[in-house]
Every structure is written in C-alpha cells, then in structure tokens.
Amino acid sequence: MAIKNAIAVMTSGGDSPGMNAAARAVVRTALFEGVKVFGIHNGYKGMLNDEIEELTARSVSDLIQRGGTFLGTARCKEFKTVEGRRKGLDNLEKHGIEGLVIIGGDGSLTGGSMLSKEGGIPIVGLPGTIDNDVWGTDYTIGCDTAANTAVDAINKLRDTASAHRRIMVVEVMGHTSGWLALVAGIASGAEFVIVPEVKYDLDDICRQIVESYQGGRRYSIIVVAEGACSGVGLKNVVQEKTGIDTRVSILGHIQRGGSPSVEDRMKASMLGERAALAIISGASDVVFGFDEGKVVSINLFDSVYNKKTLDPELVRLSSVLV
Numbered sequence: 001m002a003i004k005n006a007i008a009v010m011t012s013g014g015d016s017p018g019m020n021a022a023a024r025a026v027v028r029t030a031l032f033e034g035v036k037v038f039g040i041h042n043g044y045k046g047m048l049n050d051e052i053e054e055l056t057a058r059s060v061s062d063l064i065q066r067g068g069t070f071l072g073t074a075r076c077k078e079f080k081t082v083e084g085r086r087k088g089l090d091n092l093e094k095h096g097i098e099g100l101v102i103i104g105g106d107g108s109l110t111g112g113s114m115l116s117k118e119g120g121i122p123i124v125g126l127p128g129t130i131d132n133d134v135w136g137t138d139y140t141i142g143c144d145t146a147a148n149t150a151v152d153a154i155n156k157l158r159d160t161a162s163a164h165r166r167i168m169v170v171e172v173m174g175h176t177s178g179w180l181a182l183v184a185g186i187a188s189g190a191e192f193v194i195v196p197e198v199k200y201d202l203d204d205i206c207r208q209i210v211e212s213y214q215g216g217r218r219y220s221i222i223v224v225a226e227g228a229c230s231g232v233g234l235k236n237v238v239q240e241k242t243g244i245d246t247r248v249s250i251l252g253h254i255q256r257g258g259s260p261s262v263e264d265r266m267k268a269s270m271l272g273e274r275a276a277l278a279i280i281s282g283a284s285d286v287v288f289g290f291d292e293g294k295v296v297s298i299n300l301f302d303s304v305y306n307k308k309t310l311d312p313e314l315v316r317l318s319s320v321l322v
C-alpha cells in the first residue's frame with residue numbers, strides 16, 4: 001500500500017562514509033513527494049528510546065561532504081529480543097511512521113527483516129558498510145572511500161619501508177570479509193594480501209620475501225584483513241622467519257572516517273532516492289544495491305540469509321599481480 005503520511009530513516013551498525021549522502025537523498029526525495037520524514041537517532045537503540053524527530057530539507061543541508069552519520073549509530077543488545085523490537089515498533093507507530101529505510105550492514109538489515117516479519121512494517125534497506133560484504137550487491141556505501149583511505153596509507157608506509165629496507169605488515173578492517181584488504185592490496189601494489197576467505201602459506205610468503213630481498217628488493221608490503229590474523233602476530237612471525245626488520249601498522253577506525261569519495265556520494269545519493277521512492281510507493285522487504293554499475297533491487301531476506309563471497313576474479317588478479 002502506498003504511503004501517504006510519513007516514513008523514517010535510520011543508520012545502524014558501523015558508520016561508513018556516504019551514509020549522510022544516502023540519508024539526505026531519502027529525506028529530500030520524500031519531501032519532494034509530499035511525504036513527511038522522521039530521523040531515528042542512534043540506530044535501533046534510539047528507536048527503542050524514542051529518539052525520533054521530524055526532519056526538514058534543512059536538517060540535511062551541509063551534509064553530503066561529511067563522513068560519519070548525522071543520525072548517529074549504535075549497537076543495541078535489547079533490540080535482539082522480541083520485547084525490545086516490540087518497543088521499537090510501538091515508537092514508530094506513535095509517530096505515525098508507515099515505512100522505514102535502514103542504512104547499514106548485514107546485521108542492521110537482519111534487524112530490519114525481523115521488524116518486517118514481526119511488525120508488518122514496510123522496510124527498505126540500503127547497504128552501508130566499509131566491508132562491502134552485503135549479499136546481492138557488488139557495492140556498499142562507504143567501501144570506496146575506505147579503500148582509498150587504505151591505499152593512501154599504504155603509499156605512505158611504502159616510502160618509509162623502502163627507506164629502511166623493512167617489511168611492512170598493514171592490518172585493515174574486515175572481520176569476516178577480505179574485500180577491503182584485497183582491493184587495497186591490488187590498488188596499492190602490495191606484494192601479499194591475506195584474507196579470511198583464502199588459505200595462505202606463511203612459510204612460502206616468507207621464502208618469497210627473502211628471495212626478493214636477496215635479489216635487491218628494498219621493501220615488502222603485506223596487507224592483512226583483521227579477520228584473517230592479527231597484524232601484530234603476523235609481524236612477529238614474519239620477522240622471525242625472514243630475519244628481516246619488520247613493522248606493523250594497524251589502520252583501524254581511520255578507515256571508517258573521512259569525507260566520502262565522489263563514487264560514494266553519487267551511489268549513495270542514487271540509492272537514497274530509489275529507497276525513498278520505493279517505500280513511498282508501497283514496496284517492502286527490498287535492499288537496493290549495485291550490479292555492474294546499475295541500481296538493482298534484492299530481496300531483503302535473500303540478502304541477509306546469504307553470505308557474500310569474494311569476487312573470484314579479484315582473488316585471481318591479486319594472485320597474478322603480487
């Protein structure tokens with residue numbers, strides 16, 4: 001059923017650059033269509049605590065260039081209970097909210113699927129995470145900026161590694177997904193990329209590094225996803241096995257911040273508009289993402305029940321180029 005009165009938008013889980021651009025597009029599109037928009041602050045926690053306010057076009061001005069999320073985000077244990085979700089649904093009803101756009105990673109979208117199932121409220125999801133690990137889309141909001149941030153850091157680390165003839169282990173984010181490590185590794189010309197999804201042979205890596213140093217190489221960069229192994233542990237083993245001076249740099253939450261790239265701003269804006277139009281026209285249980293450069297819609301339940309795998313073409317490319 002088409003929505004006549006009001007929708008809400010929220011961000012949830014780990015923030016990612018471009019979430020603001022997406023929320024801005026949702027708000028402005030809904031207002032353009034004559035529908036009121038509420039912002040839910042601090043994710044599911046804010047939904048339960050009734051941190052909900054009506055937004056205007058001005059609420060989202062001066063935002064497109066900002067990282068983080070003006071709506072705030074939080075992780076919420078209470079939402080994992082049926083009672084918690086009931087409380088959240090009651091608050092939405094209180095404000096006359098007829099549909100909800102959720103911007104977040106797979107955990108946040110799973111929360112949305114539960115609200116839809118238990119409360120019958122229309123839900124449209126947008127994938128927002130630097131991990132790029134949402135099933136059904138080859139892009140998630142923020143992944144491009146995070147990859148650029150990691151590549152920029154690796155460029156700098158290469159200078160100092162080369163000056164000292166050191167091995168540099170660079171730990172990037174990604175608990176269960178190696179997308180960021182893989183892309184940052186390929187785009188920065190790292191010698192080795194270690195990701196949770198692909199088996200690796202540390203003895204072989206160390207042997208190759210020693211041989212390359214014997215051939216005159218001045219440095220070696222190993223990019224490792226945090227979920228594959230700890231950067232500190234890896235640094236210790238590599239130093240011991242190669243006998244070469246090794247350092248570790250953990251990029252951490254730097255990867256989550258910063259002004260979004262043009263790609264993230266554009267794609268987030270396109271997704272935000274599609275999400276608002278879809279929910280207003282009565283759609284539910286869909287996630288909008290990208291496939292080969294085009295906006296696509298994915299079933300929400302398919303998206304959260306399936307696990308995205310790494311693109312085998314990228315895995316192959318990284319093994320050829322290192």
Ligand code: F6P
Binds near residue numbers: 105130173256
């Ligand atoms: O899900 C996004 C992500 O940035 C992961 O890559 C990372 O492991 C995690 O969030 C870190 O979460 P927190 O900010 O809670 O430490």
